[in-house]
Amino acid sequence: MASVGTHCRRLCRDLGFLPSLPPALLRLTIATSSSGRKPSLHRSQEDFGASDSSSPAWSHRVGPGSPGQAPLLLYLQQRLPPVGPAAFTFVINVVTPAPGHGGKDEVNEEVEPVNMEVMGHPEIYPLVLTTKTQEIFNCRVDEDVTDDQPYKLIKKEDIFEDFKNRGAISDFHPVKKVIQEYPGDEILLVYDKDFKYGLNFYVIGTEEGKENYLNPPEVLEDQEEYKEYSSEEVYIYKAPVSKPWISLGSEKEIEEESVNEATKQTTYMISRKRRKFGAPIKFSDHNASSIKDAYIECTAYPDKNFTLQQVEKDVGMQVIPQIKDRGTQTRWTYPKNATTQYYPREFSEEEKEAVGQSKPFADFFDNVSVGVEIALQQNEIMNTFIDDWKCLAEEEGTFVDKTDTQLKEYQSFTDLHSPMEKMITCVAWHPTIYGLIAVSVAVRLSFEDRVLNSGKLLLQPSLILLWSFSDPIHPQLMLEGPDDIFCFQFCPSDPNIIAGGCINGQIVMWDITAHADRIENIKSGGGRSKKPILKPMFLLEPDSNKEATYIRHCAVSSIENGHRKVITDIHWLADTFEINRMGAVFENRNGICCQLVTCSADCTVCFWDIRPQKALLPQTAEKKKEEVIEIPFDVPSTFLHLDLSWKPLAKVRLSKGETSVDHCPTKISLNESHISQTPDHMVAQDRAGKMEEINPYQNLEGGMAGHLKPIDEFCTKFFVGTEEGEVIYTDWKLERDPETGRLMSKKPVSMHTVHDGAVHTIQRSPFYNDIILTIGGWNVAIWKENVMTGPLLQSCCAPKRYTSGHWSLTRPAVFYVGREDGYIDIWDLLEKTHEPSLSQNICITMITGIKPWPSSSKQQLLAIADHFGTLHILEIPWTLSHPSSNEVSSVQYYFQREVKHLEYVAQRKVIRDKEIKQINMEKERKRSKTYQKSKEQIEAGLKLDYEQYLDLEKTTLISLGLLKISERRSFIDML
Amino acid sequence: TEVEETLKRIQSHKGVIGTMVVNAEGIPIRTTLDNSTTVQYAGLLHQLTMKARSTVRDIDPQNDLTFLRIRSKKHEIMVAPDKEYLLIVIQNPCE
Numbered sequence A: 001m002a003s004v005g006t007h008c009r010r011l012c013r014d015l016g017f018l019p020s021l022p023p024a025l026l027r028l029t030i031a032t033s034s035s036g037r038k039p040s041l042h043r044s045q046e047d048f049g050a051s052d053s054s055s056p057a058w059s060h061r062v063g064p065g066s067p068g069q070a071p072l073l074l075y076l077q078q079r080l081p082p083v084g085p086a087a088f089t090f091v092i093n094v095v096t097p098a099p100g101h102g103g104k105d106e107v108n109e110e111v112e113p114v115n116m117e118v119m120g121h122p123e124i125y126p127l128v129l130t131t132k133t134q135e136i137f138n139c140r141v142d143e144d145v146t147d148d149q150p151y152k153l154i155k156k157e158d159i160f161e162d163f164k165n166r167g168a169i170s171d172f173h174p175v176k177k178v179i180q181e182y183p184g185d186e187i188l189l190v191y192d193k194d195f196k197y198g199l200n201f202y203v204i205g206t207e208e209g210k211e212n213y214l215n216p217p218e219v220l221e222d223q224e225e226y227k228e229y230s231s232e233e234v235y236i237y238k239a240p241v242s243k244p245w246i247s248l249g250s251e252k253e254i255e256e257e258s259v260n261e262a263t264k265q266t267t268y269m270i271s272r273k274r275r276k277f278g279a280p281i282k283f284s285d286h287n288a289s290s291i292k293d294a295y296i297e298c299t300a301y302p303d304k305n306f307t308l309q310q311v312e313k314d315v316g317m318q319v320i321p322q323i324k325d326r327g328t329q330t331r332w333t334y335p336k337n338a339t340t341q342y343y344p345r346e347f348s349e350e351e352k353e354a355v356g357q358s359k360p361f362a363d364f365f366d367n368v369s370v371g372v373e374i375a376l377q378q379n380e381i382m383n384t385f386i387d388d389w390k391c392l393a394e395e396e397g398t399f400v401d402k403t404d405t406q407l408k409e410y411q412s413f414t415d416l417h418s419p420m421e422k423m424i425t426c427v428a429w430h431p432t433i434y435g436l437i438a439v440s441v442a443v444r445l446s447f448e449d450r451v452l453n454s455g456k457l458l459l460q461p462s463l464i465l466l467w468s469f470s471d472p473i474h475p476q477l478m479l480e481g482p483d484d485i486f487c488f489q490f491c492p493s494d495p496n497i498i499a500g501g502c503i504n505g506q507i508v509m510w511d512i513t514a515h516a517d518r519i520e521n522i523k524s525g526g527g528r529s530k531k532p533i534l535k536p537m538f539l540l541e542p543d544s545n546k547e548a549t550y551i552r553h554c555a556v557s558s559i560e561n562g563h564r565k566v567i568t569d570i571h572w573l574a575d576t577f578e579i580n581r582m583g584a585v586f587e588n589r590n591g592i593c594c595q596l597v598t599c600s601a602d603c604t605v606c607f608w609d610i611r612p613q614k615a616l617l618p619q620t621a622e623k624k625k626e627e628v629i630e631i632p633f634d635v636p637s638t639f640l641h642l643d644l645s646w647k648p649l650a651k652v653r654l655s656k657g658e659t660s661v662d663h664c665p666t667k668i669s670l671n672e673s674h675i676s677q678t679p680d681h682m683v684a685q686d687r688a689g690k691m692e693e694i695n696p697y698q699n700l701e702g703g704m705a706g707h708l709k710p711i712d713e714f715c716t717k718f719f720v721g722t723e724e725g726e727v728i729y730t731d732w733k734l735e736r737d738p739e740t741g742r743l744m745s746k747k748p749v750s751m752h753t754v755h756d757g758a759v760h761t762i763q764r765s766p767f768y769n770d771i772i773l774t775i776g777g778w779n780v781a782i783w784k785e786n787v788m789t790g791p792l793l794q795s796c797c798a799p800k801r802y803t804s805g806h807w808s809l810t811r812p813a814v815f816y817v818g819r820e821d822g823y824i825d826i827w828d829l830l831e832k833t834h835e836p837s838l839s840q841n842i843c844i845t846m847i848t849g850i851k852p853w854p855s856s857s858k859q860q861l862l863a864i865a866d867h868f869g870t871l872h873i874l875e876i877p878w879t880l881s882h883p884s885s886n887e888v889s890s891v892q893y894y895f896q897r898e899v900k901h902l903e904y905v906a907q908r909k910v911i912r913d914k915e916i917k918q919i920n921m922e923k924e925r926k927r928s929k930t931y932q933k934s935k936e937q938i939e940a941g942l943k944l945d946y947e948q949y950l951d952l953e954k955t956t957l958i959s960l961g962l963l964k965i966s967e968r969r970s971f972i973d974m975l
Numbered sequence B: 001t002e003v004e005e006t007l008k009r010i011q012s013h014k015g016v017i018g019t020m021v022v023n024a025e026g027i028p029i030r031t032t033l034d035n036s037t038t039v040q041y042a043g044l045l046h047q048l049t050m051k052a053r054s055t056v057r058d059i060d061p062q063n064d065l066t067f068l069r070i071r072s073k074k075h076e077i078m079v080a081p082d083k084e085y086l087l088i089v090i091q092n093p094c095e
Helices: A003-015 A042-050 A069-079 A131-136 A156-169 A173-181 A207-214 A218-229 A250-255 A351-357 A360-381 A388-396 A447-452 A456-460 A511-527 A544-545 A616-631 A681-694 A889-961 A965-974 B002-010 B033-060
Strands: A029-032 A058-062 A124-127 A151-155 A188-192 A203-204 A408-414 A422-429 A436-443 A461-466 A477-481 A485-490 A497-502 A507-511 A550-552 A567-570 A577-579 A583-587 A595-600 A603-610 A649-655 A664-671 A717-722 A727-733 A734-736 A743-745 A748-752 A759-764 A771-776 A779-783 A802-807 A815-817 A823-828 A839-840 A846-853 A862-867 A870-874 B015-021 B027-032 B067-073 B076-079 B085-089
Touching: A003 A124, A124 A173, A124 A218, A124 A717, A156 A173, A156 A351, A188 A207, A188 A507, A203 A734, A351 A360, A351 B027, A360 B002, A360 B076, A360 B085, A408 A436, A422 A846, A422 A862, A422 A870, A436 A485, A436 A846, A436 A870, A447 A456, A447 B076, A456 A583, A456 A717, A461 A485, A485 A567, A497 A567, A497 A595, A497 A616, A567 B033, A664 A759, A717 A771, A727 A759, A771 A802, A779 A802, A779 A889, A802 A846, A815 A846, A823 A846, B002 B015, B015 B033, B027 B033, B033 B067, B033 B076
Parallel strands: A422 A485, A477 A550, A567 A664
Antiparallel strands: A029 A058, A124 A203, A151 A188, A188 A203, A408 A870, A422 A436, A436 A461, A461 A477, A485 A497, A497 A507, A567 A595, A577 A583, A595 A603, A603 A649, A664 A717, A717 A727, A727 A748, A734 A743, A759 A771, A771 A779, A802 A815, A815 A823, A823 A839, A846 A862, A862 A870, B015 B027, B015 B085, B067 B076, B076 B085
């Protein structure tokens, strides 16, 4: 309505006059004399343009609440020609919409009824019925027609009668034509309460419209309406239409909430006499007690009716989420590479000079130099920040007394059960298990006695005893060999495999894998109890330990093809390489040690491979089978393939050259530079663990040399110590004799006879791979590989013969030498190089073996075996086990110095020779020279003598007075 | 000159590796070391000294830095600051 009003007002204003009424009451009717049924605007305008008369040119009805009129009006406004309002006339009726206002509007007489086609209802013809007409047709507002039934059917005849009675003033006059043309008898008159179509009533001009109204097909109509609306393109604004209210139950709540009076209201009527109204009142004091009922006491008392407590309270609350809109704009900057190069600010030379000459500069120096010099001097005098305590600790170390240099007896083992007198031939610590040491024992007999007693000896088992710290009486294991074992070594890859060399030239293999648990347990038991000596195993398990456990060897080498004399040394080759029959070196793919080298008194050095050879003849295999039956079942089959058929892989003869007598090796030492040093315990244990899973020695295959990569730069030279006291540096690689084509061992690179007895120790330093200690006879020598002019150090002859020796494992400058009188000499190269720095008596007999073992960082043990079969375990004192801070380098330096000295000595010979030659030449030359010059010299000498004689004669004559001076002159003249 | 003599004397002390004089802006004036080392030492030690000086002064406004000795694993660096110049000496104390 407001919009319509506004538009109307605008229209009116544009046309030149404004209605003074408020828009709420505005009802505008624009009348026109349009004759067409459909007052479309074109038509209207045409009419408007054509009928230029004083009468209303066109009319249109504008009802409030009909939004469709708004665009019409706008359109109208646009299309109206801009002419002054005086040129034509509008009739605008302002009608107040109040109901019951029966004032008849001034509607122009017209013939054509106006329908509501614009609003989509061409059958509806709105009209105004006055109250009088309503009475006539019994359709009074709010009485006959109500909200509930807003329509009434009126008979056609009644309307015609009304036409007759009232003529043109009949309210139905505008729709007379419709009624006349209406096909039915009854016309539907609808009360338009809301002035939907502009007037208070409307008639429906068609029978279908009537039917539709009485039985509304709502949906269809709505759709139609919608279509109609959407088809209107000029539609601009659509005001929100209020929707009918749908009950969702809230009215019930409101009803419940509303308070109704439960009790009936009490009505009091108070009356008073008229005359008493407004009478003056006079107040005075009164005694309350004097008059009865003068006061009423209202004492407070609890009323039971009002003791109700509020139990429940209904509180409603609505939560509205707070929403805030915020916006931020971030600027995106893309990264860019940028560099800045700058150079330092510097003074030019002139500027520097100028500054240097300035007075403040000199003053500055005066001020500052003193302090700086003091500081410099302080630093020169002593290092202020040195940690004295730390240095002290380094010096002193633990609580151990530094002056204590004596070896202390820790434990000793003697095999009490053996009836024969035995000596220890070889000692070896178990590589991984703490406190387990193996010794090989041999009957202490000379060769002749041995031959004599050979029958007796056969009954004796030849043994390697494994001692544990936990049991000083019973050996943990006894490895049985075919004959007395003179040397043995644990396999570096698997400590359960032991290789030994016998006096008869056989090599023996043991596999103690089956007994590994036993010795492992000892280890753990010993480790747990702090004092293993106090809790020996035999006390805990007397039964299991009392009986001696002999472990049979699992393989021996063939008697025919091996060594013919006692094996004096045996070594496992490192797991990094292997050699073939020619002595050529190849890589080792197995990663485990599987080759051995032995030397024997039969003047040969042999290499052995523990893997089965593929080239074995089938008959040997058969032979082996037979042997399998013979072998007791408790022997592990690890090296079954080798047993009694094992042949050396390569054999190197140590020939002396022209003479038929060969060198007799006692000890050998191979260059093990390819070993990544001796595997530390972790690795070894790890390997041992692996071996438990799959014992690689169980299924070793022969190395195919052709497939293996040769190691070219490998040094195949090795040191050999001989029985005659020679130290030979030779090559194991065989070469072909150019004449015969036979394989020949190479000639030794160098050979020195420095020892005056059999060499029994030839050992590389654990710190320097090229430093070798050799001990033999009565002296000690230290060599450097590749410096073969002579030993770096050669001690003078000791009073007693040396019998064994070993490098210290932790101090590079220290080695131990055992003597035949039971003393042990400890050499410390940093202290003395001409004699041992310390000697200590261990036992009464010859020391046959020395083996140190670093059991822990604090404790180091030294195993010393003697000729009487006793194994002494001694504790190495702190000073001998812990190197000083730079001992490695200082000893290295010492060796270098010695090398230089040797070079100098070698050179000196040449120099001396030269010098002697020169001296001789000089003498020669001198001699010849004197001979040439002699004649002249003699003549000159004779002349000189004669003149002297003349002088003497003259003086004598003068002194005698026989001659005068003048005469003398004359005499001389005379002459 | 006297300055040169002083410098020579300092340089002749045992273990002295280098000596340099730097002005208040960290620009080297005299040095016995090569250029790049000098520039590095000058720039860094100048900053450090300024920081040290401001630290001392911030703690007590009446105090001032007189000498800065930096002991490192390899050397000792001594810085003698003054109003306008710094004298830096690098010494190997345990030679």
